[in-house]
Amino acid sequence: DIIVGFPGETEEEFEESMDIARRVGFGQIHIFKYSVRNNTRAERMAGHIDEKVKTQRSKRMHALAEELSSAYRAAFDNTEQRILVEKWNNGVASGYNDYYVPMEFDTDNQRRNRFELVKARVKDFE
The missing domain is CATH 3.30.750.200 (Transcription Regulator spoIIAA)
Structure with missing residues (x-):
C-alpha cells in the first residue's frame, strides 16, 4: 500500500x-x-x-x-511454473502460480483444483 x-x-x-x-x-x-x-x-x-x-x-x-x-x-511468461488449476476451457487450463500471477497452459486434462508443474504463459499478457 x-x-x-x-x-x-x-x-x-x-x-x-x-x-x-x-x-x-x-x-x-x-x-x-x-x-x-x-x-x-x-x-x-x-x-x-x-x-x-x-x-x-x-x-x-x-x-x-x-x-x-x-x-x-x-518474468514468469513461458517458464516452468507450479500452477493451481482453477479453470479449463477448450483445451486451456488456467490458474495461479506460487506468486499469485495468473497463468495458463494448453492441456486436454480437464481436472481442476490440482497443481501442475508445467511450462506456462502469463494469462492475458500483453
Missing part, C-alpha cells in the same frame, strides 16, 4: 517513494490518495496537499505500478 498526498508530503518525498518502488520492483501496488478522516491526528496536521497535486501524484504512481507489474509478470 502506498498513500500519496499525506499531509506534509513534499515533491522530493514523493519522488523518493517512486524510487523505492522502482528499486524494489513490486509486482503489485495498492495506491490511494490520502483523504481526511475526522478525529485523527492527520486531520490536525499542517501541510494538507491540494487535491490536484494528490491526483497528479496518484496518476504518476499508478503509471509506475503498471510498468512494474508488467515487468514482474513478464
Whole structure:
C-alpha cells in the first residue's frame, strides 16, 4: 500500500517513494490518495496537499505500478511454473502460480483444483 498526498508530503518525498518502488520492483501496488478522516491526528496536521497535486501524484504512481507489474509478470511468461488449476476451457487450463500471477497452459486434462508443474504463459499478457 502506498498513500500519496499525506499531509506534509513534499515533491522530493514523493519522488523518493517512486524510487523505492522502482528499486524494489513490486509486482503489485495498492495506491490511494490520502483523504481526511475526522478525529485523527492527520486531520490536525499542517501541510494538507491540494487535491490536484494528490491526483497528479496518484496518476504518476499508478503509471509506475503498471510498468512494474508488467515487468514482474513478464518474468514468469513461458517458464516452468507450479500452477493451481482453477479453470479449463477448450483445451486451456488456467490458474495461479506460487506468486499469485495468473497463468495458463494448453492441456486436454480437464481436472481442476490440482497443481501442475508445467511450462506456462502469463494469462492475458500483453
